[in-house]
Amino acid sequence: MTNRNHTNTDGPRRRRPTMVDVAREANVALRTVSRYVNNDPTVGIDLADRIRAAITAPDYAPDERAQQLRRGTTGIVGVTVRSIAGPNPLLGAVDQAARVHGLTVLAMATDDDDQRERAAVLSMCGRRVDGIIMEPTSDNHQYLATEIESGMSVVAVDRRNAGIDTDAVVSDNAAGVGMAFRHLVQHGHHRITYIGDQERVYTGSKRAAAFRACTAANGGAVDNMVHPGAVEPARIAAALAIVLGGDLPATALITGNQNTTIEVLRQLGSRTGVPAIVGFDDFPLADLLQPGLTAIAQDSRKIGRLAFDLLLPRIADPTRPTETVTLPVELIVRGSGEQPPPA
Template sequence: MTRRKRPTMIDVAEHAGVALRTVSRVVNNDPTVGTTFANRVQAAITALGYTPDERARHLRGGRSGLVGAAVRNLSAGHPVLGALDVVARGHGLTVLATATADEEDREREVVLSMCGRHLDGIVLEPVGDNHHYLSPELDAGTPVVAFDRPAGGIMVDTVVSDNAAGIGTAFRHLRGHGHRRIAYLGDEERIFTGHERAAAFRACMAASGEPVTGLVHPGVVTPGRIAAALDAILHGPDPATALITGNAATTQEVLRHLGAAAATLAIVGFDDFTLADLLRPALTVVAQDSDTIGRTAIELLRQRMTDHTRPVQTVTVGVRLVVRGSGERPPAP
């Protein structure tokens, strides 16, 4: 079977009875083209099913129109990635996303692959501690923006949530409902957000005069580790009556392990997630502003594309407490 030839600008010009240059001006949204000629060209484009070559159009302007996004996961949805995509499309950019699966070697592989494709910029959710491999790309003018946590060993624009404020808000909320034995269960402290949130919790406990021993449990988010931490938190000689979880993955594993017993423990989770409001009781969370994080990351990337010499910025985005029921239980008498 013979493949149908893709229509070209020349075909459109012949069909519309206009010069090739006129077609080019219409395709590139030149406002000086007269209405009559513009309508003829648009009619020819529709009739022939012509699709402009976006790659060629962007390359003529010195850009690809593509932005890479290296994020930790894609399988369960990624709210910041969704915001990145919406904002980027509003600026005529297309986001190409790849998951790093929280693996440093995988992160380096996919980011360097993006660099090799000469994308207009890269938005990175860092996993590793060392991003020196990006130094040649930065020196060559490739814009890079990190979000959720800083990149290691290089200076790039960064967007982070106010982790300390979020933990402080959760802690004060539980204290306000009568809890004194509050525990923290979160991610590994080698990860920036894991360290920031665990450190903020320790600071809250110290400021309140409460002992912290046995109440802080950072580490890998696996069923076995979560089960062991919960056993220590809830079944020791002086069990906790409330729990702050450090991210959505930890919260979900805690709820899965506790089952019906979760109804006896006051819980505030850091990060909102789908269906959290449908639990009984619904989950009280510290919600990150994913839309603002995504929008800010794209804005910083575009500014860096325009001027790669501008001072590096770190933008801290606020969080908010969403009260739903699980964090408002008083301690058992």
């Protein structure tokens, strides 16, 4: 049996040295140690050498919290994203950029839940992070208005914040849906349907509206061809039953985001007569499907980098005019969107 009772034979745990200890060891004023730790250039060479030697001797580590109070900053950037359960290129890009600037990232997931988003963002505000990059979920972000007026810097990614004016980096949603629609028409499809996210979500609204515009411009009817809503198995199964049933089933699908695409593919399974599919959002292993998924790809890493590039000047000057950057998307052809309609 493993014995989990451990006896400390090293004596009492040594107290962490403080600036007071360093000042006493170096025989200088506490204020002088504080100036040295904060890189004050007016500290003389002789004093600096004595303080450096004193710091080295007791393995002194500066109190970061005290430095934060003096600087008025925390060196922390908050990031809220829909999910951190798997690879997140956008979050990875922000983290990489932050490390280059000596900043730390505090990341939290919202799971597309309004209350989780609000709790996460306000928690970051309470910790006085230097700025927040957020992937919005809620359809009302006015709860952030007071924080922004107080100087909190906020940049939205993938979606715009609702009810407040902040910097944002988004993809060209309308162009992406237009690419997908035209691609399917060029491969002989005329009964094209759309299954996507809730329209209260910025991207869900923009993509559904773009699909309706494409259908109308192509002379088609939108009745029963646009199916936005929660990305849930039952809801997507019901939408598929409508669009693939009846006398004139859809021959092609545009799916509105990664999660919708995956659930649609799961529902379709190995059934025969599967419609052509173009998914908005690319994802890992999409090229390994049979056939591979034709997708509208966003550059998530570039979105993250540009969001960080907007956040730094916003932190430096909270009063500067807000800016929205719209990035182009790309059609990646792999096979699922090139299948012809039934003869």
